[in-house]
Amino acid sequence: MMQEAYNILEKVFGYTQFRSPQDEVVNSLVAGQDVFVLMPTGGGKSLCYQIPALIRPGVGVVISPLIALMQDQVSALCEVGVRAACMNSSMPPGHNAEVENLVRKGELDLVYIAPERLMLPSTLEWLSSVSVSLFAIDEAHCVAQWGHDFRSEYLQLSILQERFPAVPRIALTATADAKTQEEIVARLGLQQAAVYISGFDRPNIQYRITQKVKARQQLLSFIQQEHLTDAGVVYCMSRNKVDSTAKWLSEQGIKALPYHAGLSKEERQQNQERFLREESVVIVATIAFGMGIDKPDVRFVAHLDLPKSIEAYYQETGRAGRDGLPSTAWMAYGLEDVIKLKQMMAGSEANEQFKRIEQRKLDSMLGLAEITSCRRQTLMNYFGEALKEPCGNCDNCLTPVKTWNGTDAARKALSCVYRTGQRFGVVHLINVLRGKMTDKVSQFNHHQVTTFGIGEDLSDTQWRSVYRQLVARGYLSVNFDHGQLFLNDKCRAVLRGEEEVEFRLDPVVKKQSSRSSRE
Ligand code: ADP
């Protein structure tokens, strides 16, 4: 059986070897087992069902939501002599009936069908009357509400298991964190499926997340010291920040160009082309940049703002080093990022369930930013792919992080929030802790509260670090009006002295001398 698979791989597709785990997937599927495959884009998911469809008797049915891509796939297959066709609403009249006929006569190996077409009673009827070798459910994350691309038509695909219990099914996706995976398995009834997760690790990318002190300056020194003649992408959250950062970097002698949806089409195109064509161009962009841009030698991706989820972070940093050569994913992150994102989410108009999902995704991202152990292990773990050893190529592996027992500091910081009425931001809270007589302190009589001046042992920066970690780890909540901090259930144990808190000791980031910014 495997010999047959190798023959097809070579004779039909022209490849000499399977990529791991294509061979195992093919094996399972040919044997009639359900399979769930997670591989990044470009990993080689198509062969996983195309080859079994050629080996097993009957027609292989591929369900795909992307009508535009269907025709490309079919054309490519026909070119190598595979008998394939597609059925969807954009086809001329008569076409779909003709496909049905060819399948009845056993003259097609693969049929690509849009989910809404598949669910028509007439289509299901027709499929029941012919021999089906397998069902391949492409872009399977579309069935998950926890995912980012939910499509209600996909929910009905659970019917396949009931109507065609003897036909093996394979679900494939490139974007699925552990939670999405669970949902796909549950909704498509894949509890018995063999699961293959592979290829998410990008060992040539060095992951680094540093504390924000003067973010722009830090970015500039990062570029100057490590990537001065390289192409790179700098991601910012807002258009304004893109514009100002690109301008500032240019003034410092970096060939930096802006890219966001607010620019004219011509300007966007021009900047994109320069990025692709010229050497050492840095694109400063919102997340609008990157879709469909295939430049293999991007040497760094930098984030000046925190992405909203690990998926986003992984996807954006993944644009570095497609050629496999050493590249850097660098991010500067600070207290304001956490507060701003939490505030935005708390204030969004979305429904409660959606908000809860967004919130949990952000919390995972914050976890990655705060973690003191290997970043790559955490990242891979999020996608369900285990990495046995620490990677040796992330900041935490390269420079192990020290921690300190912050139980006492945490208690002081939380008490201060409570004593001042849970309606102030971090700057004021730190002033109270450090006993500074500001106008605001005297206006609210906060020199009278018991926490006034109890925090003189730590600096402003250290207190900011304490508050950042308390918010990031969910001990403090953020109000969406003005980002005021308030207590929640999780912090009670700390306040009562029942829980110890271990903090990351943020390395002291040296401020740049003004000289280097002049040059
Ligand atoms: P995905 O669907 O996971 O994004 P594809 O199935 O489109 O990936 O495959 C990506 C590319 O890799 C294609 O150009 C494909 O021809 C190529 N490819 C897939 N499997 C192999 C293999 N075993 N050997 C060589 N090239 C392969």
Ligand code: ZN
């Ligand atoms: Zn590591």
